[in-house]
Amino acid sequence: MTRLARTSVWPGVALAGGVLVACLLVSLAFGPASLSLGEVWHFVTTGPVHGDLPNAIFWQIRLPRVLVACLVGAELAVAGVILQDLFLNPLTDPYVTGVSSGAALGATIGIVLHLSNLPWMAVLALIGGFLTLGVVWMAARRRGRIDIFVLLLAGVTISYLASALVTVLMIRANQDMYAIVYWLMGSFSGRGWPDVEIALVAVPFMIAPLFFAKEMDILLQGEKRALELGVEVERTKRVLLVTAGVLTAIAVSVSGIIGFVGLVVPHIVRLLVGPAHRSLLPVSLLLGASMMGIADLLSRTVIAPNEIPVGVVTTFVGAPLFVYLLRRGRKG
């Protein structure tokens, strides 16, 4: 703990920032429409030009898509860190709180009611996400305290319930089945500037947990110990849970459900920089964004003009990396 506290945060954050910049550049430079690097540079310097087709490929198609992917990656990674450490459970990912299933249910209702255009889908997904968070919250509240284990169980249960409702809707509104299935699979295909705007709403919620880094460190030792050390445990839990819920709901509302990033990025980062949150949070944010950016780059280029579902790519890229780091971490 003391060793970690003395180590400076900045080298790790700067390195992760460098990785993200590199990932952004690569993601923007390459795509199925094979613009040359010179062209891309030209578009960057000239800005969006109305009516020019290659320029529109870069400014209207590629750039917003890359930004949405990176933002969603960052949101899921930060939510993953918060929830894993709050639940003290390494298998936790942003989807266990029921928020994502609730958001999926909201979006499914949107599809069935044929409101599948922005901002309706996002609004309904957010409402669904928040409602489930509310229900889970009520279930876990005992005499002004949030029981973390009840919260986890209630979250998983509500998750199943929401998924069952999605399935029922899918069968009842059979003609919308494709739309629902594709939405649930998660994708950044066709995402544009309106989606970027929604994903950007999450930025304050990505930064907020940084102010609770010390409290989160202490909470790792258990709620009782944290109380003894003077941490306002209930308030911290409330803020963090709502933050993670908002991040998950926003991410799901623009991209659908994309697995693995929120589970594995926090673990990878813990292996790299340790468990102290003032490093863990910002580095997870940056590497989550990088990983999703690269995953989406692969998803749209490898079998172009077709696309691989991005959730498949995150798993293919993340799983070997994670296993390698786990083995390396053991040896060290």
Next chain:
Amino acid sequence: MSTTRTRRGLAAVITLTALILAVAGALPLAGCGSSSSSGGEASPAASASSGPITVTDGAGTTFTMDQPATRIVSLAPANTEIAYAIGAGDKMVAGTSYDDYPAAAKSLPKIGDFSTPNVEKIASFQPDLVLAAGGIQDKLRSKLEKLGMKVYVVDPKSYDGVMTDITNLGQLTGSTAQAQQVADAMQKAKDDVQSKVAALSRPATFLEIYGKPLMTAGAGTFINDMIGIAGGDNIGATAGSGFPNFSTEVLFKDDPAVYIADSGSMSKPGDITKRAGFDVLTAVKEGHVYVIDDNLIARPGPRLAAGLLELVKMIHPEAASTP
């Protein structure tokens, strides 16, 4: 208890015996009828029982029916359309929840929907012929055949393939002549369209099956075939077979001159010209963005002829107006 059961058993035996007697008695009577009376009843009987019918279906399976089907269950709206178009509507005993054309099909008993047909429910109608679709219904075939039904899979890969299915179903249902008329009308639509567009250039055409994520009609689909017949160059054919998803970036790079979006129960494309960045596409700039009723191009049935005429109006408006 035991006496009631015995009594019921006895009743069943008596009923069964009575039935057998009645059927056995009816047979010589029918034989008598055909020999004594002339014309009327005999001629349909003769055309109907002209020996076993052998066909090969869309899954490549060849099978034989001893006589034309009399009880048909359809597992896809397109199959129902074909059955009614060829005059076998009166032999339909059940269809799917999505059968909406022709109007008469709506009142048919339902076996469930297209993707989750219920085997028990199908069997309860005691059909002698089941008209299935390819893909998700493949697994059904062996189950239905074990129950003694003949299964014809309608899974055409081209416009001509639909005509073949129609004439085959004509044979299986004993309405060869009317089926041939339907196929001839489809052939005529195709010939007309082809002669109109023969000398014209082939504009790059994109057909949107679904908007988010973007999906198109790839090679080996009857929609791809129809775009070709209507004188277009289908961009989707570069993306593989079936109904593949398609990169938006590549769509922009290929820059279609004609953009056609499928619209109906499966997809609601909205205003395509207002999508982000779409204003730079040639199709949008020159006003060649169209929405087509998916019933006319996505259902492999007789209405594809109308779909083909719609497609040529979109791809070659200049040729479509000339007689």
